[in-house]
Amino acid sequence: MTEAEWLAETDPLRLLRGLRDRASDRKLRLFACAGCRRLWWLLRDPRSRTAVEVSERYADGLADAKELAAAAQDARQAADEAEQARAAGWNAARSAALTADTPWAAAERVVGSAACDADLLRHVLGNPFRPPPPLAPSVLRWDGGTVKRLAEGAYEQRDMPAGTLDPARVAVLADALEEAGCADADLLRHLRGPGPHVRGCWCVDLVLGKE
Numbered sequence: 199m200t201e202a203e204w205l206a207e208t209d210p211l212r213l214l215r216g217l218r219d220r221a222s223d224r225k226l227r228l229f230a231c232a233g234c235r236r237l238w239w240l241l242r243d244p245r246s247r248t249a250v251e252v253s254e255r256y257a258d259g260l261a262d263a264k265e266l267a268a269a270a271q272d273a274r275q276a277a278d279e280a281e282q283a284r285a286a287g288w289n290a291a292r293s294a295a296l297t298a299d300t301p302w303a304a305a306e307r308v309v310g311s312a313a314c315d316a317d318l319l320r321h322v323l324g325n326p327f328r329p330p331p332p333l334a335p336s337v338l339r340w341d342g343g344t345v346k347r348l349a350e351g352a353y354e355q356r357d358m359p360a361g362t363l364d365p366a367r368v369a370v371l372a373d374a375l376e377e378a379g380c381a382d383a384d385l386l387r388h389l390r391g392p393g394p395h396v397r398g399c400w401c402v403d404l405v406l407g408k409e
Contacts, residue, residue: 201327210309210316220326222409224257226301228398229322231257233308234294235361235396240287243280246294247359249273253297254361254397270298321393324400330382333375333404340378348374349405353397363395363402371405 199207199216207213234241234250241247252269255261273295280288293311296304308314324330338346352367372389380386388401395402403409 201325204320204325204327208316210314210319211306213316213319214305214309217323217326221305221323223301224409225322225398226305227253227257227297228396229319230293230297230301230304230308232318232322232361232396232398233311233314234290234297235359236314237287237290237293237311238359240290241294242285242287243276243291245269245272245276246291249294249298256298257397266298270295273298318396321388321396322398322400324388325384330385330400330404333380337375337378337380338405340374345371345374345378345405349402352395353402353406356397360394361396362393363397363399365393365395368393368395368399368402371402375405 199213204213204216207216231250231254238247241250249269249272252261252266256263256266273291277288277291277295279285280291290311293304293307296307309319333345348367348371352363352371355364355367356362357364368389372386375389376386385401385404388399389395
């Protein structure tokens with residue numbers, strides 16, 4: 199896949215398969231979780247929702263492997279029960295279980311759902327063919343570390359259950375970055391864009407030093 203194809207492609211599955219080894223497990227996991235949150239109303243079993251929540255916390259180092267494995271097992275059981283009963287949402291339940299299991303498989307399953315689109319994948323991964331330059335230390339030190347504090351606030355404050363970041367906070371972060379001396383047009387444009395922004399957003403991750 200070329201950079202031009204990455205930017206123009208509308209099929210998220212083709213984008214995902216064109217990544218090969220360019221995406222980290224954390225990014226794939228958060229992308230899959232964001233896709234599942236778009237189907238939250240179909241995840242009627244608490245075990246399915248718990249799997250997504252634990253997966254998000256695991257991605258940020260706030261849950262351990264044992265907790266993740268237990269959540270995956272419970273969610274698989276919920277998905278099995280729903281599929282056997284042919285209950286509405288069994289397919290979404292299967293996706294939720296995979297978020298706590300195998301990130302690549304979860305991402306592949308989520309891109310096959312109607313709730314996912316190519317823009318969500320680009321939102322999380324940015325442009326893997328042209329990664330942004332690291333932010334200058336002076337930008338991160340500006341005004342006593344205001345930029346990082348704003349990024350942390352945007353990352354933590356989400357509209358639940360959709361899991362989307364507050365667009366107002368994200369826009370304020372863009373203003374602070376620009377005032378601090380950041381002139382990266384792609385970064386500022388993305389933060390000021392319509393979103394929706396989710397955890398794993400490549401711009402917020404860049405400020406926070408997450409991969």
